[in-house]
Amino acid sequence: MKTRIHAIAGTIGFLTILLFWTSTVLSELFASHATVATVKSAILMGMFVLIPAMAIVGGSGFSLAAGRNEALVSAKKKRMPIIGANGLLVLVPMAFFLESKAAAGQFDATFYSLQAVELLAGATNLVLMGLNMRDGIRLSGKAAPxxxxxxxxxxxxxxxxxxxxxxxxxxxxxxxxxxxxxxxxxxxxxxxxxxxxxxxxxxxxxxxxxxxxxxxxxxxxxxxxxxxxxxxxxxxxxxGTFTLHEDASRPAVFIAGGIGITPFMSMLRNVTATKAPHKIALFYSNRAPAGAPFLSELEELQKANSNFQLIATMTDLDAQDSWVGETSKIDQDMLQRHLKDLDAPIYYCVGPAGMVTATQKMLRAAGVAEQDIRVESFTGY
CATH class of the missing domain: 2.40.30.10 (Translation factors)
Known part of the structure; x- marks a missing residue:
């Protein structure tokens, strides 16, 4: 739902700025001063649509990007502050100032100079937002063959x-x-x-x-x-770019909740088959062994790969469940019991959105650097 809201608000913001920009250019080139004044007044009213849309885009965008360090996400995060600053510091003040000048019939050198600045800022935001929309489509996989x-x-x-x-x-x-x-x-x-x-x-x-x-x-x-x-x-x-880092000198810590194990299975099968030197510890949380996908295979992979350590935990055992191992939720204490140095690894976390968010907070509180936390959230279980 958050992704859909982000996409809808972004589209509204992009189309609104495009409408402002094209109507300004056309009225300046081909219409009377009275029409220009009308356009400026309409743009000012349109800010009641644009400002909330852009606020939603920014808020939802940073929320969706939290903990994600892929190249496309990083590029979008770099563009977003520029878009926001451009809007708040240039486009919004210009809309008020130029509307007042046009309403007073003051089409002088100052008006046209500032109009050029506004058009340049608007064009910049259109380009940056277009790039973000393109990258968003790529991240969704909808443009894939x-x-x-x-x-x-x-x-x-x-x-x-x-x-x-x-x-x-x-x-x-x-x-x-x-x-x-x-x-x-x-x-x-x-x-x-x-x-x-x-x-x-x-x-x-x-x-x-x-x-x-x-x-x-x-x-x-x-x-x-x-x-x-x-x-x-x-x-x-x-x-997708949720893949294992290349630098084998840094260990990896996988944190999976339930079916969040799936991307890690591909990674673990691959590093075992290729004999990659990465040191990997997997913390794998489920309610009970019967509901833990690939648990038996993971135990076999641990035997076959000396660089792989499995730490499975079952958090809701019944009396008939036979389990010897961790039984609490994955927290900082559990990590410290099984890891020599919390700062050394790069952390990967996949699972339900609530679990992923809680794990990110836990890792930050433990002093793990933001760039060393990589996440994917699974919804719609």
């Missing part, structure tokens, strides 16, 4: 969780940690999209594409869970 795949098999991998194996199209290459947008052509409808973003579980060198998801009562998830082998699906991607 699509291709047809075939479902080869599906399986239940934990309580309420299924994995789906698909043919890999010729030329399909992904980095461990990336995702695809999966579309079911004949999915049942409930007012929501017929596609979902799903992290790729399979390693880059595996012959098939595998994704996994928690099941829910949404029409898409119901349709997905009832697909039979041989079903034709559409995928877009791969997309």
């Amino acid at each position: 699509t291709t047809q795949v075939t479902l080869t098999s599906s399986e239940t991998i934990a309580t309420g969780t299924m994995a789906f194996h698909m043919t890999k199209p010729a030329g399909f290459q992904h980095q461990a940690g990336q995702w695809i947008r999966l579309t079911i052509a004949d999915a049942a409808e409930d007012g929501k999209a017929s596609s979902r973003i799903l992290s790729i579980v399979s390693a880059p060198d595996e012959p098939q594409i595998t994704v996994a998801t928690r099941l829910s009562d949404s029409a898409f998830k119901r349709s997905l869970s009832t697909l039979t082998d041989g079903a034709e699906l559409t995928i877009a991607g791969p997309s």
